[in-house]
Amino acid sequence: MGLSKMKKGTDPLTIDQNIERNIEKNEEFLRALFTDSTDLIFRTFSIEGVKALLVFIDGMVDTKSIQFHALMHMLTRADSMQLNLQNVKNQMNSISSVNETKKMKETVSHILDGNCILLVDRLDHAIVFDAKGGERRSVSEPESEAAIRGPREGFTENLRVNTSLVRRKLKSQHLKLKSMKLGEHTKTSLAIMYLEDVASSQLVEEVTRRLEKVDIDGVLESGYIEELIEDNPWSFFPQIQHTERPDTVAANLLEGRIAILLDGTPFALIIPTTFWQLIQASEDYYERFHISIFLRWLRLIFIAIALFLPALYIAVTTYHQEMLPTSLLLSVASSREAIPFPALIEALIMEISFEALREAGVRLPKTIGQAVSILGALVVGQAAVQAGIVSAPMVIIVSITGIASFTIPRFNLAISIRLLRFPMMILAAILGLYGILIGLILLTAHLCKLRSFGVPYLAPVAPLTLHEMKDIFIRVPWWSMKYRPKHVAGQNLERENTQFPSPKRTLRSSKKSRTKGENRK
């Protein structure tokens, strides 16, 4: 991008003068401002002998539309018209969005934004054609959040495309979109999206306030913003959810949350976020509710496994040998017979090499990645056991732990769990089960203390709100999801009024079953 080269020139933001009537002066000024910016195009032409100038950044502008809708019109239809601002703006082009500005500062920022500027001699205005274009990645399936059932579209790097993807799902005049620019150099545009009639206005204000406080040179990914505005910056746990899926954003907006979409990244932020949200996948709401309930419990169990299993193994084998069934203990003992390391070291060797293997695999091209995983499985798994460096049960423990951490739907929570496993292992090695319990208590206390934009991180479990449990450990069927989560939504809590979807019972059915059906409403 040519933008980076601009650092050499005068800072354009300090220019506070108006556009001159003399086009030569304006051109001279702009050329001086954008020295060494070869991607800036100055196209001079004349309309009926009057000099005109098109300025735009190559690659950020849809050149074809400029060519057909602006240049051609002006070159062919100008003869019959007087050359003033109104005519140029309204009649001499067929571009859908046209603005004008008097200020040089605005002109420059329009150029940088990817708009096309028309300067005409003797006019003290710059005409701004919105013809943003150029090559962008098209809407494709979200890779980090694939779903078997559900929309296949994911956000792209283009903010406008992204907001339109959400707008297409929520065709409501209540869907509001506040815009803002962040980053001194990147001037990244972002959009705060929310449903005016559902989201709490205080929350919107708070988000806006925190965003306004941000003062940074550049914002390249929503992760920057996440770290800049979260409540507890030191915590291991992600307090803001990010997603690549427009349907996830829409669903969260409907629950009264706020989304921050950022130009240049397909990851939107969702505010506020609770812990439970991070272990739910969008598919939970699309598949039948039975399997959703099962999967949620499965995930909960496997989160516990991912966090505690290696620690438990260490604690039980080095402190509480009496807790294992005898035959299991003998199996473990016989496979540990030749191992030279204590259980903690053995576990650390395995866990760290597993993490290394994963890290190596993530960034490699797919073809080489496979080679790494084969190597890893063979070397770390098979060979290490046969050579008597690690025991077979430890390999099993580490693999189960690895699998368990993959069951967490949100990658950012999985990272926290992966990291916290190590302190747990050390605690277990020092104090046994007692240590694990201390770790668990500290962890629970921390989670209870966390807030995400004022919402308790464990809400509605702690503090307990019984009637909101319908979407935490279970997912009630949609005909029963009558209300929005109260801890998030600020107003308009009623969500639906659908009746229990079953045909009316016939006269034959007993009175008992009828009252039952009514209760369900």
Added chain:
Amino acid sequence: MKKRRLQAALLVVLLTSLTLTGCWDRVEINDLAFVLASGFDITEEGMFRVAVQVPLPGAMGGAGSGGGGGGTGGDKSFYVDSGIGRTIRAANEDLQKRMSRQLFFAHQRVVIVGEELSRKGINPILDNITRIPQSRLTNYLLIAKGDALDILNADPHLERVPAEAIREIAKMGLEHDLKSFLYEYRRKGMDPIAPVVEVVQTQNKAADGQKPEVEIKHIGIFKRDKLQFITDARETNGILWMEQRMSGKSMTFPIDKNQDATINITGQSFKLDHRVHNNQPEFLIYLTVKGTVLENLSHLNLEKPQTYNHIENVMNQAIESQIKSILHKTMEKGIDTFGLGLHLYQMENRLWNEKWKHRWREILPDLRVTVKVDSHLERVGNVGKDPGEEEES
């Protein structure tokens, strides 16, 4: 700022004191010797000889142990050694001096007491086992015919370690663990029992077929903590009836001119009732038994109701005689194996305390006990008649 620094320093001190003091209780699995079974004997000098059976993890064929092979061929997969001392603990310490791994009793499953020691009284063993937190009350307490050490050296083939085999066999029979023993032992008006384990040879005619196996067939009858006698087959069955452990087992008795039938017991219930007559208690033992025919060597037609009733009657008598044999034998010796005294303590507390408690063992031989058995044959199997009998045309 200063406070922050202080907090950080404090944290560091706390963490280092946790990790660097070197007083971890950590013990690796491979530094422990898991005692699966203990055997207690008494030497001629009156000292305790305590034997332990420890599995050898290296010889158990786990992955990575390099050994493989399992326990059957060549070296045994367990190891038996014993120590001698004035107390049981002292004997353990004596043994420990020979072992590179620390003795660990939490996985002990079987406690075997030699016959001689049992006759002298097993209270010291109960003290030892119940005092240390490592031992479990689900241990099986068994009496060895002969020395306990010989039992630990037997090599049952179906399990990797003899202790495992002994435990499984004990579970199938009386299922009488340490907890039950202690319950019976500590209650007034009740005397404990314990299964008897012995070594027998494999019944195999092949030249190398003679291998020592363990068997639990009899039951040891205690008076307080002293072994009095060991039951025979009939008396054992009597105890099993009274302890309601006959379900699933079978009994064989002649039903017609010394021709036997085997009945599988599918269910039984047991009721002990009493009556006070002239300030003297009388007992009624009432048993209902359900069974199915497993085998019939007589030529009686089981489809006929008369045969049915006949078998049930014979069965009643057989069970009654089994119960009576052990009941009378114990009562004559002043042993209250079945807790008749306990029953009176619960039901006739005042009379028990005033009249019977102090001379219970003297009263016991003269008590009247009536045994009533009510058997029901529920099924006769797939064939009713003798399969050799020709079809009536």
